[in-house]
Amino acid sequence: MEGVLKAALLYFVLMILLRTIxxxxxxxxMTAFDLLLLLIVGDITQEFLVxxxxxxxxxxxxISTFVVIDVALSLLQQxxxxxxxxxxxxxxxxxxxxxxxxxxxxxxxxxxxEILAAARQSQGIDRREDIKLAMLEANGKISIVPRRQS
Amino acid sequence: xxxxxxxxxxxxxxxxxxxxxxxxxxxxxIILWAAAGGAGxxxxxxxxxxxxxxxxxxxEFTRRGARTPIELxxxxxxxxxxxxxxxxxxxxxxxxxxxxxxxxxxxxxxxxTLSLGRPTEPGRLVFNAHPVEFGTSSSEIRxxxxxxxxxxxxxxx
Numbered sequence: 001m002e003g004v005l006k007a008a009l010l011y012f013v014l015m016i017l018l019r020t021i022x023x024x025x026x027x028x029x030m031t032a033f034d035l036l037l038l039l040i041v042g043d044i045t046q047e048f049l050v051x052x053x054x055x056x057x058x059x060x061x062x063i064s065t066f067v068v069i070d071v072a073l074s075l076l077q078q079x080x081x082x083x084x085x086x087x088x089x090x091x092x093x094x095x096x097x098x099x100x101x102x103x104x105x106x107x108x109x110x111x112x113x114e115i116l117a118a119a120r121q122s123q124g125i126d127r128r129e130d131i132k133l134a135m136l137e138a139n140g141k142i143s144i145v146p147r148r149q150s
Numbered sequence: 151x152x153x154x155x156x157x158x159x160x161x162x163x164x165x166x167x168x169x170x171x172x173x174x175x176x177x178x179x180i181i182l183w184a185a186a187g188g189a190g191x192x193x194x195x196x197x198x199x200x201x202x203x204x205x206x207x208x209x210e211f212t213r214r215g216a217r218t219p220i221e222l223x224x225x226x227x228x229x230x231x232x233x234x235x236x237x238x239x240x241x242x243x244x245x246x247x248x249x250x251x252x253x254x255x256x257x258x259x260x261x262x263t264l265s266l267g268r269p270t271e272p273g274r275l276v277f278n279a280h281p282v283e284f285g286t287s288s289s290e291i292r293x294x295x296x297x298x299x300x301x302x303x304x305x306x307x
Binding site: 016 | 159160169177
């Protein structure tokens, strides 16, 4: 019982901390240091989750809890759009017809050069004016729609 | 206006951003509270009890399983036997480690008594507690049979 409660509690705490509060950019643009931080988080939480109980049963209970919550959440997301929006986030327009949305950039903690880098990498565009739409997707990546399709 | 049309999610996104920023503030407050010792190990949690020629320093707040020092200090020599008595339930819940100093507590009913002999000079002893249950644990402290107050520790999960 304790294992199930701990796993469920940790799932939602991590979801709130890493997805809701840290934001999409943190998850989308992971650096080597971010990866190191996640490993540390994993190590710390492992101690909380299993503690002295290193039995196979304990491990199966914790993993099963994670999988069931994950599946239940995906079913809820499929059924209720609002749940999906809260859990996954929504795409955000960063640049429209070459014009930057300053509010979106500031709030999403994105710089203009990051949009231009995404434009260069995905579309070979090197000028902001050639961007029809730049969007921060729910997965934290920046997608670019060029102004003129060639 | 064009941007608003291009971004139908903007009102919802603004709410997410607001939640995100409230989260930042909450996390910052948690860090400041923890740094100040709100969960043990800092000025917010440290407290002292005095009486019968001894001083007891301990953390009012701590975390489950965390090493929590309890310091007993006697500022002067004494020709009387120095004994410390605590409630047995408190000793069990806080998992007090007396054996580190080679001391043997004597349990009599609901009370655990520790005898430190006759101190010939000022000194101090630090016991480590490793609380096993969350919630408040408290005990009356008696020095040489004389109550000097209550020790009360809140253990965070």
